[in-house]
Amino acid sequence: MSKSGRKDPAISESRERLAALRSAYRQAAADAAHAEARLAAGRARALDALGGSRRWSWFRPASLAAGIGIAAALMIFVLLPGNTHTPSADGTGMQVVLSGQDYALYQNLDFYAWLAMQQPAGHPVGNHHGSSRGS
């Protein structure tokens, strides 16, 4: 409006142009084919995704914690000094498990069984031990 209270033609013209632009701006979106249906479809997909993301949102920290726990357990198992031993292929690892005396007993068990079958009743075992084993 001008100072005299009448409409300024330039301002009026600008307003008309702006109104025409806004109208064209709104019309462009209104002309989109099947806009309502596609917007509704987009909304439905977004709601599905929202439900999914919320359902699995607890899973992220839980899986992270579980992963860290497993990694820590593996690291401890690998780096523990007791676990650095590797069993040998020739079976000497049994010596670690068994005491020397028990091992000798188990080693000669077959021999004692054979000796019991060979010796007649009442014959002292100790006298034939070394020679029988050597033969």
Added chain:
Amino acid sequence: MPVTAWMLMEQNRGREISPRLVAVKVETEFDHFLREVEHRALRIACFRLRNPEDALDAVQDAMLRLARSYGNRPSEEWPRLFQRILENRICDGLRRRRTRLRFTGNLTSAGGKGGDCEDPFAAVPAPGASNPEKTVAAAASLEALAAAVSRLPRRQREVFTLRVLESLDVGQTSRLMGCSAGSVKTHLHRALKALRVVLEPHYE
């Protein structure tokens, strides 16, 4: 009432909050939010992309990205996040189109009928013109204006679209853009100043 406010109120009353009820309330609120913003988003995307199909794709993608990435955020943040996602998606669409046009060699149709140097208001008829002509001319000038606006910096572009074409007030615009009212005014001033260079000859 936003879900966060409702949860706070229920906690203050000492009531048990069921996770299922919270999920239902969030979905309802999200649906309501999308219904509220989808038409404005479509208008903005149509204006910037100048293709209704691309615009609908952009709005659908923006909805989906908001749900996937920011569905867990408080609902007060959704408008600002959605606006940013939409703007990014529109920029992606324009970039892809430019790349496609570069390969196909059809560069003349990139910025409207007359290319980038066209006067946005050249096709706007005098106020006394008949309505159909006026409408067609306004649509043509809108296309050219979209090309001019696309060359503005991001914040100026957003302010111009929201304040001038969407007729939002300063408060609404600042909330959507996540900046102060003063910043909105500054960006609009700069946008209009930049566009005036293109528009001025028309008003001489």
